[in-house]
Amino acid sequence: MSAFADALAAVQREIPAHKRCRVGLLLEQLDSTDKALAAELREVLASDIPHTTLKRALDKIGQDVGIDSIRRHRSPECNCPR
Numbered sequence: 538m539s540a541f542a543d544a545l546a547a548v549q550r551e552i553p554a555h556k557r558c559r560v561g562l563l564l565e566q567l568d569s570t571d572k573a574l575a576a577e578l579r580e581v582l583a584s585d586i587p588h589t590t591l592k593r594a595l596d597k598i599g600q601d602v603g604i605d606s607i608r609r610h611r612s613p614e615c616n617c618p619r
């Protein structure tokens with residue numbers, strides 16, 4: 538890893554949980570409760586499925602994630618580590 542990649546990883550580790558968006562927190566939670574769904578969700582987030590379609594699908598599985606969180610997380614303008 539380059540010095541810059543190390544620095545970037547260090548900054549991402551320093552981001553406190555409360556600075557993460559709803560999508561990031563959900564992914565983090567799923568990483569410990571449902572790894573398969575976490576992987577599936579990451580794949581869909583990286584795809585070109587519209588934000589609204591993704592939001593409605595999350596609603597159906599009982600995950601209330603705002604459309605703005607989804608948009609920010611995908612853009613990516615949020616602080617989540619990636």
Ligand SMILES: [Zn+2]
Pocket residue numbers: 557558559560561609610615616617
């Ligand atoms: Zn995020």
